[in-house]
Amino acid sequence: MKGKLYLLRVLQYAFLLSCFILAVFPFFWMVVGATNTAVDIIKGKISFGNQLIPNLNRLFSDYDVTGIFWNSCKISLLTVLGQLLFSSMAGYGFELFSSKTRERIYGVVLLTMMVPFAALMIPLFRLIVSFNLLDNHAGLILTSLVSVFLVFFFRQSFKSFPKEIIQAARVDGAGEFRIFCSIVVPAMKATYAAAAIYAFMTSWNSYMWPLIVLQSNEQKTMQLLISTLSSAYFPEYGVIMTAIIISTLPMICIFFSLQKHFIHGITGSLKQ
Template structure:
């Protein structure tokens, strides 16, 4: 019996180690690739090289890395702020205020999640052109703020929020805005952290919509830069790997900074 348990334990550990290696290998190859030349990457060299500084300088001087990185940070940061405010207030309204048509309206909003972005490209593009937001960061940010999934996510979390606290605040004379920002928001830090991670990752990795709206190099984002590098006639794979690593770092920083609240937010935990 003990031998069977020992064999089963060995199989489990071998499986876990194998899955770990498979999961980590792409990141290892990406980091190794940024230190090698394009020829070494094509050959499949799996050891660190001496081309890191050269690749970084080439990326920075040839493609204005600093400006593009700031563009991505600006777009993603403003998108996260706008999404958290708009989506949480919308979800709060749907959950707290009851009416005969509430669930019908909410259901219609949820149905829009089934419409693919490609089907909305033409009307969205015409709207952006009419608003004179073409080739501006606002044209990328505004359509991304009203995230239906984030509204749904917040409403599910608000269902566990004690309604008695809101009623007590109303009795004390607090306005709805003050109640929301002074009581509700501080009590749901974990939910906001989880939503911020999802919103930031989605905005940071967005490719199709920025590709349509942003038409000059000064306005482009990291995803567009990596796409341009990959589509070159002679791709510099070392430079591409460097750009990918740099583009990955902000997402990792955001996740590790907010990971304390992430699991609680995904389970809908509310600080009482």
């Protein structure tokens, strides 16, 4: 019996370890690739080379990487702020002040999650053209200021918020918007952190919609830069790897700094 249990443990660790290695290996390969030439990468070399500086030089001299990076940052930060504010307000409104009409609206809002972006793409594109926002970051940000998934996520999380605190604040004469801003938001930090990671991830990583809206080189985002680099006739793999690292680094930093909240936030929203 004991030997059998031991064998099971070994198998479990072996399974987890192989999953772990498979998951992490491409990251390692990406870092190694940035230090090698295109020929070495294609040949599958997996040791560090000395080409990091030349690769970086090529990337920064051929493309306006700082400008493109800044574009991505600006778009993502504004989108995240908008999504957090509007989605959490909506989730709060739906949860705390429910009525029959609003429940029906909530149902319709959730249903729109099923509609693929491809179906919205064409009318949205026309809308952006008629607003004169084509090739403009505002067009990109404006269309993604609210996220249905986050409305759902916030509402689920507000369910576990103690209603007595809100009642007490009302008795003390605080206005509803003030209660929301100075009591509810600070108390739900973990939820906001999880939502922020999610929103930043989707915005930073989005590709299709920026590809359609942004057309000139000055307006491009990091993802568009990578796809331009990799669809070239003679792709410079080492240079691509450096660009990939630059575009992945912010995500990894944010994830590691907010990781604790992320897991807590998701757990909190699933409790109901």
